[in-house]
Amino acid sequence: MARYTGPVCKMCRREGQKLFLKGERCYSEKCSVDRRAYAPGQHGQGRKKPSEYALHLREKQKLRRIYGVLEAQFVRYFKAADAKKGITGDILMQTLERRLDNVVYRLGFARSRAEARQLVRHGHITVSGKKNDIPSYQVDEGEVIAIRAESKTNPIFAGLQEFLTKYKTPAWLELDFENIQGKVLHLPERSEIDVDVQEHLIVELY
Numbered sequence: 001m002a003r004y005t006g007p008v009c010k011m012c013r014r015e016g017q018k019l020f021l022k023g024e025r026c027y028s029e030k031c032s033v034d035r036r037a038y039a040p041g042q043h044g045q046g047r048k049k050p051s052e053y054a055l056h057l058r059e060k061q062k063l064r065r066i067y068g069v070l071e072a073q074f075v076r077y078f079k080a081a082d083a084k085k086g087i088t089g090d091i092l093m094q095t096l097e098r099r100l101d102n103v104v105y106r107l108g109f110a111r112s113r114a115e116a117r118q119l120v121r122h123g124h125i126t127v128s129g130k131k132n133d134i135p136s137y138q139v140d141e142g143e144v145i146a147i148r149a150e151s152k153t154n155p156i157f158a159g160l161q162e163f164l165t166k167y168k169t170p171a172w173l174e175l176d177f178e179n180i181q182g183k184v185l186h187l188p189e190r191s192e193i194d195v196d197v198q199e200h201l202i203v204e205l206y
Contacts, residue, residue, distance in 0.1 A: 056205035063197045067096045068113050073136070078206055089199030090190045097188045097195075100127065101135035103145055107175055107182040108167035109160065124151040139184050146181030170194070 050058065064074045081091040096102065101117040104125055110116035117135045119125055125132055128143050139145065147157060157180075164177035172188040175181075 053205075056201045059198050059201040060205055063096070063195070063199070063202060066113075066195060066197070067099065067102060068117060069096070078202070082203075082206070087190075089203050092202070093190055093193050093195065093197075093199055094188055095138070097193050098138045098140075099135060100125065100132060100137040100139055100145070103139050103173070103182070103184070106170055106173055107145060108164050108169065109147060109180070119147075119156075124148055124154070141184050141186055143184050144181055145184070146179070152180065 060074075064071065069077070077095050078088075078092055081095055082088050084091050097106075101113055101120050104110055104116035104119060105113045109125075110119055120135045121133055123131055123133050124147055126146050126148050127137065127139065131148060151157065161177060161180060164175060164180065167175065167177070169175045169182065170188065171192050172184065172186050174183045174185050176183070
């Protein structure tokens with residue numbers, strides 16, 4: 001499966017804001033955006049005012065990078081959203097938010113979406129009792145996302161239960177920290193998705 005393997009902190013600097021791609025590092029003094037708040041590259045500090053097209057493109061790139069989606073897959077998501085009835089931007093955001101790797105991240109089982117994607121790919125996650133190793137799987141209302149019983153003793157989950165006691169999930173998810181599982185109460189509304197992106201610019205771009 002194709003995926004980006006380059007330096008992720010460079011992505012945040014290019015977009016000019018934290019995309020929270022590196023987990024705990026994003027909240028520490030080591031964060032690259034805090035240390036060097038300008039775009040990477042030789043001319044990063046001397047960039048001219050962006051054109052209208054550049055503003056549209058940056059929003060698309062920002063959203064794609066936040067969810068860790070490659071270009072071809074993002075285009076497929078957009079076309080599917082555009083074909084449905086309703087507000088295309090809202091449907092696109094909902095589709096990205098319903099990805100299994102994102103839900104694992106939103107439930108607090110991982111500190112970043114990249115880490116959540118790895119947990120899913122390695123078979124540590126179940127959906128309604130069945131192992132699911134597809135990060136792009138679209139969760140549905142009523143489904144229960146949990147860590148496999150066999151995986152709970154894995155060192156990577158050490159201290160997770162204690163962390164979850166203080167963790168707050170989005171309103172569309174319900175967290176059971178004692179059993180380390182979560183339930184999809186309803187499909188996410190745009191107002192419940194705390195992603196700082198102007199999706200209408202992405203719609204205009206396409």
